[in-house]
Amino acid sequence: MEGFVAKHVHDYQTGKISRRRLIEILTLAATSAGAGRAAGAEPTGLDVALVNHVSYTCPDFRKAADWYSKVFNLDQVGATDHDVALPFGKKGEKPYGVAANDVPLTHIICRTRPLDAPAGSGPPRRTPKAVIDHIAFTVADFDRERAKAQFAAVGVTNVRDGGPFSVYVEDPFGYELQIAGLGVTAICGAEARATCGDTR
């Protein structure tokens, strides 16, 4: 807590935040910490249920969206002049494995915009020191050889093996995708390395 307070006091003293903002932050933090202590527990984070969406930025969002639609049978919804969403299913469907009613289908937003476009209502987006270098999709009834044939059928030829249970491809903008079955999990490398392969 002290380090947290010190950071924000520093921000205030160097003019990064206003006096009013400092008071808001410290009041919220103090009351949250107090509530935690009262409940006999340390403050915890947020329980995220699923990826809501990934924001895919590229030079031509229509070209990207058409490719993802063709290869992964995804509909395009809510198109604007700079982006479009591609949900992993139809309206009214629930995400696989999710019972809650307030968790929507994951979707990709294909968009074209500057990389420093504001995050929400904030200032220009920071330049990150981390990168999501690939995303893996879980597909139904995955079979590696059948997956290669399916890619070939839609004109995708740059397919590479990713162990016995996945393959890698690049999309039209050179972004790497991995396609895997349900058997590829965070723990399978430990419990079934011989059959799963180190594909992550």
Next chain:
Amino acid sequence: MERFIADLVQGLDNGRIDRREFCQAVALAAAVYGAGDAAQAQAPRGFKIIGINHMSYTCPDYTRAREWYASVLNMKSESTRDDGQRANMMFGPEQGKGGSFLVARNPGVVASGSAGVKPGAQAVIDHVCYTVPNWDEPRVRATLHAKGLDVTGRDGSLHVYDVFDYDVQIASAAAENAFRR
């Protein structure tokens, strides 16, 4: 089809249609039937995505990412997969039943078959948005503030930066939904 043709024959027999109309109807029915067969016989194209299996997150120090995502988003590190170079951070449903994970890895730690970070790629994932169920605006904001994070965005759809300045969005189903754009 058999019933359809039987009806046509009855129509021909009782004079409701003439021979020419009968032949045209049968030929049309055969063409439609054949087209349906051909469509059914065509090999399925494309995949059916169930969800996001995992995301590969390369950063200067995976341990700091591991701590951040565990602390802020309650992701759980699969300890047996933490090899000192990367960690698998699980979230959502049970693994293998719809659950996902974030692979936090150090630079140069590349999965078998992957090309790793490619400077030449023209596309980037500039942020990832996570759904928080049972959204409670004051509680969510208080939790993020308590972690020392600056929060931007609007009610139901908030943005913060992780420890490596990667944009992380946290949203409710009401605020972020592909079908309500």
